[in-house]
Amino acid sequence: MDRNARNIPAALAELKALFGDRLSTSLAVREQHGVGFSYHKARPADAVLFALSTEDVQQAVRICAQYRTPIIPYGTGTSMEGHLAALKGGVCIDVSRMNKILAVHADDMDAVVEPGVTREALNSFIRDTGLFFSIDPGADASIGGMASTRASGTNAVRYGTMREVVMALKVVTANGELMSVGNRARKSSTGYDLTRLFVGSEGTLGMLTEITVKLYPQPQCTASAVCAFATLEGAVNTVIQTIQTGIPAARLELLDEFSIRATNQHSRMSLKVAPTLFIEFHGSDAGVKEQAASVQVIAEENGGSHFEWSLLQEERTRLWKARHESGWAAREMRPGAMNWSTDACVPISRLTENILAARVDLDTASIPGRIVGHVGDGNFHVTYLILPDSEVELAEAERLAARVVERAIESGGTASGEHGIGYGKIKHMRREHGASVELMRAIKQALDPDDIMNPGKILPP
């Protein structure tokens, strides 16, 4: 037998024999697994395997490797850039049922989880330990998926992204071997940082079957604040000055006027319709008060008004629920429309001009849209509201989004702060990374010579 020939039907037959009903070829299942939370069209795999264990993943990868059959890992399906598309067919391996929390080391402030554990499930489980898992991308994503796309979200300005939070991994490599990388020490200088190499590799170098993540102490006191601004600049400059002063705000979120209007309607709030910051402070009782007072001064110097802060849990929950639902809220502003989202991240000194340019583009475009952002990190999102069947509007969204990304790269920033590349942003890889794309390709070639791990993602052809 020619080991190197691609033979997907043969792989499916062996997988079926081994896994029975846990291998689904139903169109509905395949389609649901071939699309994320994004504008990308479904590109279903030939079959979906529901893995229950690391051994399942290893066996499946070995069979796929034998027949050079592509593997597409699947967690909760909340990805944004087409990571789940089976561009070359193959088998989607769904790890959502691998959802055991394997260990919580409260003294060491870490946890070991299977990849299908979601961030909310982990946080519920550990609530009594006084610790929390800090990465919050909005969606209740799987921790395997979050590690694979180097996710971050609202808390990253204070607690870091998956890059900082993942300590160790178990990975099934392209030949079906199981590798342990990293360890549970807080730092290490023993060889190449394989943990960071797999984090953000979008399943193109191996499949994560176990993830060790840092946890943080639940803050003694948490306060939220809302502040409206006369201008977008004023809001963004408040964030820049807050960061530069060293105030350790836990969340610094911008919503533009359009988003506030949508949020008022969707979440039945009565916020002043203006560019607005949602802020959260973590610390001691006195520390939180001090942080809030300092930010209020900075905000007022930048045209902020209506600075309201609160220690009430209900108030905070309401605020962050509204923030997380702002995407749905925006969609309601144009009945029948869908969200077409992009994100970019820039050095903070370039944030104002990048956001304003995106806003000007929107104001002169044929489609509506909104801007929100984890602006403490220089990360912002632009969402275009387009009609699903309009080629013209799709082209317009693509044109505007490309301008957002190009400006970010020209500003010394990056094509994506947290959504990843998938195949949606593959066209920007060379512009951002230049010749070092070839280093990435050399690594891919070294670790997955037959290109079976999520092919067609990250690396431009």
Add this chain to the structure above:
Amino acid sequence: MDRNARNIPAALAELKALFGDRLSTSLAVREQHGVGFSYHKARPADAVLFALSTEDVQQAVRICAQYRTPIIPYGTGTSMEGHLAALKGGVCIDVSRMNKILAVHADDMDAVVEPGVTREALNSFIRDTGLFFSIDPGADASIGGMASTRASGTNAVRYGTMREVVMALKVVTANGELMSVGNRARKSSTGYDLTRLFVGSEGTLGMLTEITVKLYPQPQCTASAVCAFATLEGAVNTVIQTIQTGIPAARLELLDEFSIRATNQHSRMSLKVAPTLFIEFHGSDAGVKEQAASVQVIAEENGGSHFEWSLLQEERTRLWKARHESGWAAREMRPGAMNWSTDACVPISRLTENILAARVDLDTASIPGRIVGHVGDGNFHVTYLILPDSEVELAEAERLAARVVERAIESGGTASGEHGIGYGKIKHMRREHGASVELMRAIKQALDPDDIMNPGKILPP
């Protein structure tokens, strides 16, 4: 000509023709460049090149690549694990004269430096910006060297290590190409994390010629504290509880009784001779007071006494100077002896047992030694005082150090928190990393197929 034949003399001749006096073959220069701050014997290269620019490095690497001549990068020569040894001969490329600070982006809180810039030079240069470079390994090391060994030091518990602080790099790869990796945005999810791959790669994948590092705001207020403990356990448990409570101490340093005795003598201090913590707090005036008060309570519950804290700059400077000189101080406790140092890092719940076991080993050994540590990270150092010409004592130090490392790995930790592997710890790589050493080797092979970049380091044969 056979491109693949190793021909060091031919490389030297071409380098000499190109660089003239900047290529030195003097034995004294070569020997000085072939050893670090460690017990390893000098293994001089065949020549030392003093590079002045990225172009110099590129030209030199191209010539070395043509003749398969090994390249050993050199910054300030403060490495601990034999990174500078020319195990297979070749050319040492000294970048200490590449010491320009290329840009300081105060608004973005980052700086771009050449690899020969030392941490103290950078901190002097940026003092007026209100920012500081946080990584402090004790020695005034070069930032290129610190990036290459993933250095950290006393501040890492609060501000992270070089892993967290390096944002972008320019790298000359093994074929002499110049690559830019990373960017100046605070986060990114666009492809493989090449920045983190090069950080800690000890010159085995390429030579760093430009490093972009994060800076932090100088704290509004800084306080230091010293506290003596009845037992080592009490000191370590104080640190553990401080971390678990979420108190953001900036430095949490342990010195054992032996170290305090040495420090009293060397630095003319009159500290109580007992296991002692040196602590530093950063924050607002009120925040620092609150942190100090909280830690004092924890310390007293753990048998701490003589808790003294101070806001005075002179007091702090004296304390941290004494801490940084504690290695020299230890050496004076045994006239004629040299320091043989190791470090390891463990999950913090395992720190007490690991430190106590190392102390018991020392107490029953034929050679004296001391333990200090960046214990907030679970990182500790054991230094053995041995007579330079005693094979017996060298063997004893090696035996004891191996036990430290083996216990650390068994505890879920790592063979080195911050010194790196070089060739000194290469024997522990498989024990710690298992099969994933082969992933590292595949990456090395992909990026440096002729094995010319610092050969014999990190990867076991």
